[in-house]
Amino acid sequence: MPHAKSWSVALVGIDGRVVEIEADLGGGLSRVTLVGLPDAGLREAKDRVRSAVRNSGQPWPDGKITLALSPANLPKMGSGYDLGIAAAVLAATGAVPATKLFHTILLGELALDGRIRPVRGVLPGLLAARAAGHERAIVPAESLYEAALVDGLEVAGASRLADLVAWLKDEGELVAPPPPAVPAAEPAPDLADVVGQPEARWAVEVAAAGGHHLLLTGPPGVGKTLLAQRLPGLLPDLSPEESLQVTAIHSVDGSLSRSSPLVTVPPFVAPHHSITTAALIGGGTGLAAPGAISRAHRGVLFLDEACEYGSQKLDSLRTVLEEGEVRISRAKGVVRYPARFQLVLATNPCPCAPPREADCTCSVTARRRYLARLSGPLLDRVDLRVRLRPLTAISAHRTITPETSAIVRERVLAARDRARHRWQPHGWRINSEVPGPVLRRDFPLPASTTAVLDRALDRGLLTARGADRCLRIAWTLTDLAGLPTPDGDQVTAALNFRERTAA
Template structure:
C-alpha cells in the first residue's frame, strides 16, 4: 500500500507546531478518511483538495485514501493544511516524487480550481519549522512578504497547485521572495497639537519613560483622547525580537498588512466600550483567538469612556496587568497569548459631563456611583492619575511653542536607556517591569525618602501594591531628572500622582 508524507504547521495561540501529514492509498470503496482531531473547517479539506487536484490536471487516486495528521492528540484547525495534504496524496499516488518534500513545510489553502490562498499564522508557523530543524518552506505567493521575515529558512511562493507539482517534478522553480521594502511606519499624531494641559502632558511623558499605566479624567473636549493617541509617538521603537512577537500576534489575528507586515512601531488599540469579554480578552469556539489586549502587546491599549465599559470586561484586566499574558481555557485546549501593554483610561467625571464642574446637575451620590464603576482593585493597578481642567479662552487661543513629540521622545529615550542599563543584568527592560520585592530589598531607598509612603500606608491611603508602583514611578522620575536614585522629591511626586482622585 503506497504511503507518502508531507509536513505542515499547526498553531497553538502564537506558538507553532510542525504537523506530519501521512497519505495512505488502499483498496476498497472510493472515499477519503481524515484522522487526527480535525475541526469542521479541516474536515472539509477532503473535498477542497480533491477538486483542486483534479482541476490542476492531476488524477485523484481511486479507492480509499486515509489521511493522518500527527501528533494525533493535538487539535488541528483551519485550512492551512490543504497544500500539505495535496502534496502527500500526489506523492503517494506516484504523480510526483517525494524527494523535495523531505525537510519542507507546506502552508496554504486550496481553492477548488487549484489556486493557493493565503492563510493566517504564516510567521509563527515558520518560526516553529525553523526551530524544529526544517530548512525550507512553501507558502502562498501572497504570503511571501510575511514569510521572508523569518531568517534561517528558505522560503518560496506558489500561486497555484500546478506550480507546486512542477517544482516537485523538477520542471521549474517557485517564486522567490523579493528584497524587503522599507517598513512604512504609521503616522502618529504630534504632541504639539494638544492645547494646554501641562500636567497631563507631563504625566504622559512619565508614562512613556517608565511604561506606566495612566488614567485621564476630565470633561469632554479637553484633550483626553488626543493625549492618549500621541503616546505611541513617545515610545521607543520595537526591538527585532519585540517586532516578531507583535507581528506573530497580528499574523494569527489576520490583521497584517500585505505590503509591509513587519510591525516596528508600538501598536495602538482603542476598542469601543460595547466590546464583549471574548473580543477584549480573547476567545471563541475551539481554540481561542487573540483579543484586543493581545493586539496591543508591546503597545498601548486605550479605553475611552472607560466607565461605560462592562464591569466584567474591566475586572478581567486585573490579572493581565500583573502578569503580562492571558490564559484562556476552552474545550479543545488552553492557550496563552502575550498581553504586555500600557493601559490608558479616559473618563468623564460624571454622567452629565458638562464643560465646567459648576454646571453639573449630578448629585454627589450619582457622581460616586458613576466613577465607582472603576473598582478599587483596578484603580490600584493604575500608576498615574491626572485630572484635566477645562480649557479657558486664553489657553484655547494660545499659539505658543508647545513641545513636539520628537522633543519629548528624546527625553523619554534617555530615561529609558538609563533604566535599561540599570536593570540589564536582571533582565528587566523598564521600571514598570521591576518586581516589588526587588525595589524593597536590592534597590531599597533610604528611610527618609520613603517616609511619605510609610505614612500613607499607615493611614490606609495606600496598599502594598500601590507603594510598589509609587517606587517604580519614583525611579522613572529620577531617570528623567538625571539622578542616580530617587530622593524625597521624586517619591513625593510619585505619591501625588497616586493620590490625585478622579472626582
C-alpha cells in the same frame, strides 16, 4: 501499500508545532478518512483537496485513503493543511516524487479549481518550522510578503497546485519572495497639538519613560484623547525580537499590511466601548483567537469612555496587567497570548459631563455609581492618575510654544536608557517591569525617603501593591531628572500621582 509524508504547521496561540501528514492508500471502498483531531474546517479538506487535485490535471486514487495528522493528540484547525494533504496524496500515488517534500513545510488553502489561497499565521508557523530544523517552506504566493520576514529559511510561493506539482517534478519554478519591504514612516501625532494641560503632559511623559499605566479624568473636549494618541510617538521603536512577536500576533489576527508587514513601531489599539469581552481579551470557537489586548502588545491600549465599558470587561484586565499575558482555557486546550501593553484610561467625571463642573446635574450617588465602574482593584494597578481641567482661555496659550513630541521623546529615551543599564543584569528593561520585592530588597531607599509611603500605608490610603508602584514611579522620575537614586521629592511626587482620584 503506497505511503507518503509531508509536513505542515499547527498553531496554538502564536506558538507553532510541526505536523506530519501521512497518506496511506489501501484497497476497499473508495473513501477518505482523516484522523488527528481535525476541526470542522479541516474535515472538509478531503473534499476541497479531491476537487483541487482533479481540476489540476492529476489523478485521484480509487479505494480507501487514510490521512493521519501527527501529533494525534494536538487539535488541528483551519484550512492551512490543504496543500500538505494534496502533496502527500500525490506522492503516495506516485504522481510526483517525494524527494523534495523532505524537510519542506507546506501551508495553504486549496480552492476547488486548484488555486492556493492565503491563510493566517504564516509568520509564526514558519518561525516554528525554522526552530524545528526545517530548511524550506512553500506558502501561497499572496503570503510571500509575510514569509519573507523569516531569516534562515528558504521560502517560495505557489499560486496554484499545478505550480507545486511542476516544481516537485523539476519541470517548473516557484515564485521567489520579494525584497524586504521598507516600512513607510508615517508621521505620528505631535504633542505640540495639545493646548495647555501641563500636569497631564507631564504624566504622559512619565508614563512613556517608565511604561506606567495612566488614567485621565476630565470633562469632554479637554484633550484626553489627544494625549493618549500621542503616547505611542514618545515610545522607542520595537526591537527586532519584539517586532517579530508583535507581527506574529497580527499575522494570526489577519491584520498585517502587505506594503509594510513588519510592525516596527508600538501599536496603538483603541476599541469602542461596545466591544465584547471575548473581542477585548480573546476568544471565539475552538481555540481562542487574539483579542484587542494582544494586538496592543508592546504598545498602547486606549480605553476611551472607560466607565462605559462596564465592570466585567474592565475587571477582566486585572490579571493581564500583572502578568503580561492572557491565558484562555477551552475544552480543546489552553491558549496563551502575550499582552504586555500600557493601559490608558480616559473617562468623564460623571454621566452628564458638562464643560464646567458647576453645571453638573448629577447627584452625588449617580457620580459615585458612575465612577465605581472603575473598581478599586483595577485602579490599584493604574500608576498615574491625572485630573484635566477645562481651558479658561485659548488666547493665553497663543504666545506659548508647547514642546513637540521630538523634544519630549529625547528625554524619554534618555530615561529609558538609564533604566535599561540599571536593570539589564536582572533581565528587565523599564521600571514598570521590576517586581516590588526586588525594589525593596535589592534597591532599598532610606527610611527618611520612604516615610511618606509609610504614613500612607499606616492610614490605609495605600495598598502594598500601590506602595510598590509608587517606588517604580519614583525611579522613573529619578531617571527623567538624571539622578542616581530617588529622594524624598521623587517619592512624594509619585504618591501624588496615585492620590489624584477621579472623583
